Amino acid sequence: MLAFIRTIDYLSETIGRTFGWTVLVLTAGTCYEVFKRYVLNDPTDWAYDMSYMLYGALFLMSGAYALAQGAHVRGDFIYRRWTPRTQAKVDLVLYILFYFPGVLALVFAGFFYGLDAARIQEVSVNSPVGVPVWPLKMIIFVAGVTLLLQGLAEVCRCLLCIRDGRWPPRGKDVVEMDVALREQHGQHSDGGAA
Numbered sequence: 001m002l003a004f005i006r007t008i009d010y011l012s013e014t015i016g017r018t019f020g021w022t023v024l025v026l027t028a029g030t031c032y033e034v035f036k037r038y039v040l041n042d043p044t045d046w047a048y049d050m051s052y053m054l055y056g057a058l059f060l061m062s063g064a065y066a067l068a069q070g071a072h073v074r075g076d077f078i079y080r081r082w083t084p085r086t087q088a089k090v091d092l093v094l095y096i097l098f099y100f101p102g103v104l105a106l107v108f109a110g111f112f113y114g115l116d117a118a119r120i121q122e123v124s125v126n127s128p129v130g131v132p133v134w135p136l137k138m139i140i141f142v143a144g145v146t147l148l149l150q151g152l153a154e155v156c157r158c159l160l161c162i163r164d165g166r167w168p169p170r171g172k173d174v175v176e177m178d179v180a181l182r183e184q185h186g187q188h189s190d191g192g193a194a
Contacts, residue, residue: 001156002168008153009068009171015146016065022054029054049124049131056136060143064150069173088161095155103147110140 033047066072079087116122117134124131161167 001160005153005156005160005168008149012064012068012146012150012153013171013173016062016068019058019061019065022058026051026054026058045127045129046131049127049129049133053131053133053136057139060139061146063143064146067147067150067154068171070170084161084166088158088167092155092158092162095151095158099151100148103144103151107141107144107148110137110142110144114138114141 029047029050033044033051036047037043079090082090114134114137117137120134121132122134122137124133157168
C-alpha cells in the first residue's frame with residue numbers, strides 16, 4: 001500500500017508542479033495585456049480567454065496536488081486534538097460519504113461535458129477570436145481522474161493509520177508557517193493535515 005501511496009503522491013505532485021508554471025504564463029500575459037491596453041491603447045483579443053482558461057486549468061489540476069500535500073481546508077482546531085486513529089477513521093468515513101460521490105460525479109459529468117465540447121470543437125463566445133475552449137473542458141475529466149486516484153491513495157493512508165496508529169509520511173514541499181513552527185518546537189503535526 002505504501003508503494004501505491006507514494007506513486008500516486010508523486011503523480012499528483014508532478015502534475016501540480018507542472019501546472020504551477022501556468023502562473024508565470026498568466027502573469028506575463030496579464031502584464032502584456034495591461035501594457036497593450038493602457039499604454040498603447042490597443043487591447044488584445046485573447047488575454048481574457050487565456051487568463052480564465054489557464055487559471056481554470058491551474059485550479060482544476062492542482063486539486064490532487066493539494067490533497068497529496070494535506071493542504072485542503074479542515075477544522076484543524078478540533079481535528080488535531082484527536083489521536084491519529086480517530087483522525088483516520090473520521091477521514092475514511094468522510095471520503096466515502098462525501099469525497100468519492102463528488103469526485104465520481106466530476107469524472108462522469110466531466111467526461112461527457114468535455115466529449116461534447118470536443119465533438120463540436122467548442123470555442124469561446126467571449127472574444128471575436130474564437131479561442132478553443134474544448135481543451136479546458138476536457139481537463140475537467142482529467143482533474144476528476146487525478147482527484148479519484150489521490151483519493152484512493154488517501155483511503156490507503158487512512159487504512160494504514162488505523163492499522164499502525166500513526167500516519168504514513170507525506171512528501172515535503174512547501175510548509176505553512178504554523179506547521180513549521182510547531183515542528184520546530186517539537187509539536188509534530190499529524191500526517192493528515194501536513
